[in-house]
Every structure is written in structure tokens, then in C-alpha cells.
Amino acid sequence: MIIWLTGGQGSGKSLVMKFLKEKGFSCIYADKIVHELYKSGNDGETLIVKNFGERFLNKQGNVCRMKLKKLALENVKNIERLNKLMHPLVYKKIIELIDKYLASGKENIVIEAVYFDEKKFGKIVNKVIWVERENRKKEFSIKNPSRVDDVLKNNGSIADLKKSVYYLVR
Known part of the structure; x- marks a missing residue:
């Protein structure tokens, strides 16, 4: 499974990446x-x-x-x-x-990036996840990408977010 993880600054993408790494995903930042x-x-x-x-x-x-x-x-x-x-x-x-990851047998990959290019990655990526958090710092206006398969709402505890992440990649 190849996941594209996106969201605005301060939304919690890095924490989600940490949880996915714990689940064995190869991470690209x-x-x-x-x-x-x-x-x-x-x-x-x-x-x-x-x-x-x-x-x-x-x-x-x-x-x-x-x-x-x-x-x-x-x-x-x-x-x-x-x-x-x-x-x-x-x-x-x-x-x-x-x-490189696929050639070495690593099939679970996650890419953390603010922008998602559907033309370039649409056929490669299995799932686009948007991380959202209320009251986050907004320096740049980041729009949701044209494709969003799942939204992770990061408004609760860290444990809640971890549970949501694990549920998405079960």
C-alpha cells in the first residue's frame, strides 16, 4: 500500500508518520x-x-x-x-x-508532502490521507488536494489519533 499523507502546517502529519513507521511503513519526507x-x-x-x-x-x-x-x-x-x-x-x-523501496520488497510506503499531484502520482498512490486539526497555525493557505480518500481529524488525544491511523491501515 502506498499512502500520500498531506495536510496543513501543524495538522499532525509528523505524528501520523511516526505511527505509520511503527506499523512498518517505509517513510518518505x-x-x-x-x-x-x-x-x-x-x-x-x-x-x-x-x-x-x-x-x-x-x-x-x-x-x-x-x-x-x-x-x-x-x-x-x-x-x-x-x-x-x-x-x-x-x-x-x-x-x-x-x-527503491518496492525493489527491496517493501510494499508499505508513506509519503509526507503538502501538495499532491494527481497527474504524477494518481496511479501510483493507493490512498491520499488529509490530516486536519482545528485551531492550527495557518501561515500558508493549503487547500485540500483534488483527491482525498480519507480524512484524519486530529482534534482529540494522541491515543485517539493513533487508533484512527491504525484503523485506516488495518
Whole structure:
């Protein structure tokens, strides 16, 4: 089973990932992929410098995520531009990791990512789970993806969330 886990910032995706890992799922974290791509000499760093300039690098030559976040918060067009640049690189790496896990016999895989691309992953992913939490911090307006197979409401206790996660993957 391949699950795409998504939801807004502060919704509890990381906790759900922890529970799925406990159930034996191989985990892919889009944020970790982005952090790797932003390191000096990697494709993401090259694209950011080419499109936004060297002012977005830190002293070590890596992309400064705080500066990019500030840029993204300035207006929606900046977010769209960043996504257009970075998503193809992230999606390519996600596919490589899925292939690697499947080739090694690991069939239960979960991908944690804010955005779900139905065209790219619709036929690969068995289930899209949206994690939702009331009163969460909202920095970016994240819309539900076009496809949501299950919604995990994270408004109760950690034990309640764990029980819900285990129920979904029984």
C-alpha cells in the first residue's frame, strides 16, 4: 500500500508518520528531500540561485530556507514560482525512493508532502490521507488536494489519533 499523507502546517502529519513507521511503513519526507536539494551544489540550490539570486544563500553556500519563506509569504506568485521550480525535482526523488523501496520488497510506503499531484502520482498512490486539526497555525493557505480518500481529524488525544491511523491501515 502506498499512502500520500498531506495536510496543513501543524495538522499532525509528523505524528501520523511516526505511527505509520511503527506499523512498518517505509517513510518518505518531502521536506527532507527539499532540504537535501537546497544544499550547496545540488539541483535545488542551482535553480534558486539562477532564478532568485545568490542573496538566498547562507555562508555555507546552502539555500537559506528562512529567506525563501519570507519571499514566499510576500505574495502568492512567489509561492507558485518556487513550487514550479522545486516540485519536479522533489517528485523525481520521491519516485526514485518509491522504486527503491518496492525493489527491496517493501510494499508499505508513506509519503509526507503538502501538495499532491494527481497527474504524477494518481496511479501510483493507493490512498491520499488529509490530516486536519482545528485551531492550527495557518501561515500558508493549503487547500485540500483534488483527491482525498480519507480524512484524519486530529482534534482529540494522541491515543485517539493513533487508533484512527491504525484503523485506516488495518
